[in-house]
Amino acid sequence: MAPPRQGQMRPGRQLAVLGLLFVVLYLLVFFAYGAKGDFRDRLHPKLGLDLVGGTRVTLEATQAGGRPPTAQQMEQARQIIEQRVNAKGVAEAEVVTEGNRNIVISLPGSNPNLNDIGNAAELRFRKVLKAADGSGAAPAPAPSANPSGSAAPSGSAAPKPSSSAAVKPAPSGSAKPAAAASPSSGGQGGGALAPTPTPSASASASPSPSGSAAAPAPNTAAVQAKVGAAAWQAASALQAPANVSQDPTLAAKLKPFGTLTGAEVAALPPAMQFNVPTITCDQLDHRPPASISGPDQQVVACEGGTQKELLDKAKVLGTDVSGASPQLDQQSRWVVSLKFKSDGQPKWTNLTREAFNNEGQGCDASALGQDQHCRVAVVLDNVVISSPEIQGVLSGDSQISGSFTSASATELANQLKFGALPVTFTPQEAQSITATLGAAYLRAGLLAAGIGMLLVAIYAFFYYRLLGTVIFLSLILSGLLVFGALVVLGRSIGFTLTLAGIAGFIVSLGVAADSFVIYFERLKDEIREGRSPRSAVPRAWARARRTIISANAITLMAAVVLYLVSVGTVKGFAFALGLATLLDLVVVFLFRHPIMTMFARTRAFLSPRVSGLGRVLHQDESEPTPRNPRVKEA
Structure with a gap:
């Protein structure tokens, strides 16, 4: 053996x-x-969704003409949405395509609000031309035409932004990576203007069953017929935000505009959206996704849900940004560092020069920052997520500073970093699963x-x-x-x-x-x-x-x-x-x-x-x- x-x-x-x-x-x-x-x-x-419960969100892709997106577009959108979900700190989210139109997000356990996860995220950098009150709480008088005067009478004009939110050059070696620092409360000694995340009004609103791709978008003629000839004529004659407190008859004429839906407001000209005081930020934030995505036209968007802003053409797009990250500066304040692509850097330099010098006096007094420089709005989809004042001509990496916290700086960086979805999505169903x-x-x-x-x-x-x-x-x-x-x-x-x-x-x-x-x-x-x-x-x-x-x-x-x-x-x-x-x-x-x-x-x-x-x-x-x-x- x-x-x-x-x-x-x-x-x-x-x-x-x-x-x-x-x-x-x-x-x-x-x-x-x-x-x-x-x-x-x-x-x-x-444990997974079927064992501990959680949330399931269904997004339906919508395109012009009702055409279904291609398989490549759906896969690209799925990957971007998965990146956004993971960036929110959600553990083990499951993001899958269902059919040729739907993307289903399944999230186990208790998770943050993900209603805005399907937003198109079309990023635009636009100079702020004018600002007005968009809360609808009080009449807004027209801003003073005198360049040397104040923005508007106290108590009635749109709130003037603080310069605590600013864009400045990124000092080399001064910022510390966010991962290496403890979260800061942010905003020590800063002004009142905090970088505002995407308002929940545009995303958290429950979409109506008819609000999908099957419903045709209202055109200008249909909106004109709804508000009536008198209201339309009065709105078309406005050259600045109307002071309805001094003209009660004008207030009565413009009142029908307050009954318009977000989709109907999107069909109006930008000047009318800005000048009519009865069109509020709540209506503007409820416009359909990608309503102001066109870069070659002036648009109106809101910041913070209360301030209405007339914005210039988009001269820098999200595709020009190569990266964004939350960091701590030398004063241990949270900032968002921006890096641009080789072909995007000249565009950003030209935009900051134009804003810093207020070339052509394009920025109204109501839109200037505390140091009398123009602000540049960071526009994501239909809303302004930040409008910092430009502190100099920026020819390299830049920083957006303001009253940031760790969470808000991370959220803004993620919004800037991840690209736009190739198609527009409408939330169809959001259910909690026990x-x-x-x-x-x-x-x-x-x-x-x-x-x-x-x-x-x-x-x-x-x-x-x-x-x-x-x-x-x-x-x-x-x-x-x-x-x-x-x-x-x-x-x-x-x-x-x-x-x-x-x-x-x-x-x-x-x-x-x-x-x-x-x-x-x-x-x-x-x-x-x-x-x-x-x-x-x-x-x-x-x-x-x-x-x-x-x-x-x-x-x-x-x-x-x-x-x-x-x-x-x-x-x-x-x-x-x-x-x-x-x-x-x-x-x-x-x-x-x-x-x-x-x-x-x-x-x-x-x-x-x-x-x-x-x-x-x-x-x-x-x-x-x-x-x-x-x-x-x-």
Whole structure:
């Protein structure tokens, strides 16, 4: 008989390696990056939408003429939306396309407001020409025509922006990356103008069922007919924001404009949108997406939901920006650093020169900053997210400063950094999903798995006896490895456990149980051929090992292919199946074979009643039979 192999002579080495693997894995579980709370909290894997509940948002793509977007446009939009969701700090969001028009966002757990996630994000940099009150709370008199005068009488004019929000050159080496600093409250000693995120009014408003691509956009003639000839004539005659407090009859004539919807306001000329005081920021913010996307025309947009601004043509676009990031300046104040492309930098330099010098006196007194320089509005879709005053001619990287906090600076940087969606999306459905159904299925699945495992254990102990202990311990170790890997992968790569993933793990347990049957039945065959139990163990392992590896390799390949070609929950099933199968192979080589080698050296293993090899051992001892060459060859 050939001497046993070195690895079989020292099974303690494999068991020591397995023990070291467990120690490293659970050190990562309890003390690695992302471990928070007490020890019980650190043992919680990330659970999916079907287990913990969450939110599902459906966005429908709309295009002129009702044409569906191309597959390339939908995939590009899906990637951008996924980037936006991840930038908000949402863990394990699932963003998938559905049909040729819809994108579905599924978010487990409690998440921030994502109603604006489908906005087109068409970024424009426009000089602010005029400003007026857009709140609709009080009449707004016309601004003074005297260049040296004040913007407007106190208490009635549009609020004049503070210069605390400004664009200036980025000092080299002075800013610290946001990731390396603690969030600041921002705005120490700054003015009142804070960089305003995209107003929720334009995004959070529930879209009406008829507000999708199927509804035709109103034209100017239809709006004119709705407000009436008298109102239209009065609005067309305005050359500046009307002072309706001095002319009650004018206020009555312009009142119908306050009843227009956002889509109807979008059909009006920009001058009329700005000059008519009954057209408020609430209406302007509710205009359809991409209503002011044309770069070659003056537009009207609102900042902060109350200030209406007439904006110049867009001379710098979002496609000219190569990057944006939140940073801390030398005074530990949050700023947003801008980098422009090689062909975009000259455009930005020319725009800042024009704004800094107020060339041609294009900026009205109501639109100037505190230092009497023009402001440049950062316009995203239909709203102004910031309008900083230009502090100099900028020929390199720039910084937007203001009363930023860590969150607002990060949000503005993300809005500037991510590109515009290739198509416009309209929110169709936003529903909150409870975990009640998923929890019920989870309990039922775990109960079924527990009953199945109990039956397997009973059968293993009844049929294999001592060998059944090997099966039981191996399954426990595989389960502990899988659970620890789930927790670590949930923190490192964001893997989320769903019902489909649990199904994958349960299927893998069946594959693991099959490998035991292969090994033990091969062991019995070796004993039937006349070998002693001790010599049969390494021989059976050598032959069963190839079959076990082949079977698990096929399962792994199927899981990999399924993961690559599938989406959503099916991909989670494939990942869980592949992970559990791979860890089962680890247990096979580092526990099952070494422990069997150790059992083969015990007296209990040679006992027919204890080992589980009873009939085979009785036949080997009482009724020796000649070896069958065919069986041995097989």
